[in-house]
Amino acid sequence: MSLDFKPGAFNDFFREETFRGDFTYRNSPHNIRRFPFPFDRDDYMYAVNMEPHVPGRIGSVFEKTFDVDEHYVAEMIDRAKVLADDPLRCQSLPHMTLAGWDLLELIMESKARDYPEWFSLEKNGNRWRWINRPLGIDHSFTFLDEATLPYGPMEYITRQTQGDFTLQDEREGTLWMDAGIATSQADWSVDFDIGMSWHEWHAPVPLAHEMGIFDRALKFLLKLQHGAPVRRFNWTMTVNPLLDTAPETYPKWGPTKTSLTQENLGQKQHLRVELQTLYRLPRSNAIAFDIRCYLASFDELMTVPKWARRLHRVVRDIHPDLATYKGFIRNQPAMVEWLSKYDDGKPTSPGWWPEEA
Amino acid sequence: MTLTPVEPTIKSRPVYAPLEPRPGHLHLIIADGEGADAVTDMLAKTSDAGQLLASAHLMYCPGPNGTDLTERLRALGALQFFRAPTIPALLPRLKRVLVDAHMGSQFYLAGTEGLCGQAETAIMQTGFPASAIQKEHRGSTVRRVQCVHCKGITENVATDPFQCSHCGLSLFVRDHYSRRLAAFQGVNIDAEDPGDVPPSVVRFK
């Protein structure tokens, strides 16, 4: 496979690592402290839990609109490999091109504003020049003219942005997932789900429909306004730091679920957190849904005592339907056994931040 | 024989309702197998079936279980009647008719989920709202299933699990349904424990 970008050399910040094969992915101590640990209490059940996506604590994953972290370059290389293997992971129905341009504009403007040392955007009318230094890209193109990009606008910009994305068209009082790219997904298929309505693509999720979660969330999102994005968390479990847990390749990665032992669990078992952010797009009136994946091994999480205690309690007490849906029911007993050694039974403080050192 | 009941399940699984006569200047009626009964039941609900049939284009093929009610439908005297041997042989004619159909046409789909789904996909591609297409499931419950791994579609799946007719993997059949593909989703059943495939049972008849 050839990359169509030339990564600026990996450096003190951007880690050279893999999400496949030898799995050299690791979090630096600094990056562990900023991991978006998703449990604000010692138990877990669904909630709509949406809050405004406004700049958060300095250094946190909420500080910027689109967080760029130490895994950026390695993740973009992994995405290019997945797309080379299976182009169906990125699809946009014909009426969604304008929404793709909206997304490109949103990401380029945000990154150039938030990370001027890495990204810059110069505009001269619709003639734009985009520089992405970490990936070695310097590209001039015409905004709204697909012929001046090597891919469609959604694919072009998301090959340079961490996180899976879907673009949702609003019609008939609901949202339709009519475009998307997924190479770091928790077991859902772009090719299968594209074109589905809000309730259809969430159909496989247990319990939440009966709880009215999706009705309430949809009502909330239909009122989503340009300039007022929102965010929420989701999470699951993954064996090995494998970004691409797609149903397409399940026969390849499924067997790894049987490879856990008490000796390797801390290194192999990862908590997989999705920071989901939603933006109303101005030109298309579509909604962009960013599903950003953060991975941390149990060993890494145990370096924060509050998270160690809490993760044990959440995994131990979770509703079995959720453990099944999230794909870790078979390993739940082993995980609880392993985690119990790190839970001294002390109370935990509210909220998800690590206790101040 | 009435509308085939659908067990309560997940929200992407299509639901069906009895066909109702609606106003329109063209009535496109597409059916297979026992779907013929849904068509005659619908016609029985209107006081002027003759008027509806005088502007009806009826396309029919036998069901995957062999049910063939061609002569009953032919005898209705629709403006145009067409019998195809199979669904793939029926679809090109539907697509041709759609090319110069106008708004104010009504669509009535009846029979197997494979027939309803594939006709619906063809109609949707014109920009016509899918939710305005009437569909009534009758007869065989065999399914059209896409293998999520190799992307091949296997027709008339009766057992669960089944072997993908393209890549050979053993797949279990989910209720998750794609309107764009007109197919249910098949997922490898022994991915985590290769070779550990439970015996197939007949789930769809």
Added chain:
Amino acid sequence: MSVAKLQVRVEEVVPVNELITRFRFVSRNGAPLPAFSGGAHTVVEMEDHGTRRMNPYSLMSDPSDTRGYEISVRRDDQGRGGSLFMHRHVRPGMEMVISNPVNLFGLDTRAKKHLMIVGGIGITPFLSQTAQLARQGGQWEMHYAARNRALGAYMDRLTGAYGDRVHCYFDEEGDKIDLARLLATQPIGTHLYVCGPKGMIAWVLKTAAAMGWPPQALHSEEFIAPPTGAPFEVQLAASGKTITVGPAQSLLEAIEAAGVDAPYLCRGGACGQCETNVLRHEGEILHADHWLTDEEKASNCKIMPCVSRFAGKTLVLDR
């Protein structure tokens, strides 16, 4: 969720005809305004000598023109005064506040063709939609009726730019849209959009439904001006306040005037954002919105305070 707002300055005030005036807004700090989608509206805030008025107007400028927004306002001499304020008091250079664009009347971009039916000032959302389609490509056809040639705002602009796609009709010349023929000849996959007087919208939607057009392919937009009426008293249970709604004031405005935050997007009975639960009532809720279903209106469990009023003894709201 509160409404995001834009700080703007009035750049131009242009009389279009004896009833309609066009206003152009630019941002006060010179930064571009957000792009928007064809059919979107903005809510314009007016400080009318002690009364705050907030009226929704469709954006009529090219949606990709981020240098300024344009609206056209038809003077309503019998209304509550919003359009009269715009006509009499808004002058170039004035600073105003408008909401971020919100679209309740967007194009279905999967459509094979867009059929637009327009009456009078209802033309405004179609001006931004046609500009969007001209750039993006897409089949469309417009049928635009006005009382007479003088009141056919922007007809020359449209026919000049788009030629045969735009068909004009003048009531005073006896023209009438041949709706039955028009609706019978549209290719499958056409979506219909109608904006204009209430009677015209009802006529088009009813005729189309009778000819077999599905409701999912029919799009209309009508902002209702809040009706005037007898004053009434309302208890706001959540905030523990009792307020009186004045004769020319809407319930939503009275809630806001009492310092209680209430959500809204359109203030014209269309968007559903201000939907409020009725906890108790003794009297008649005068529903005037397009949002609640007939069953919901009959149940009297909900009210849309932007346009609906009340007559009777007690009304207690969950607000």
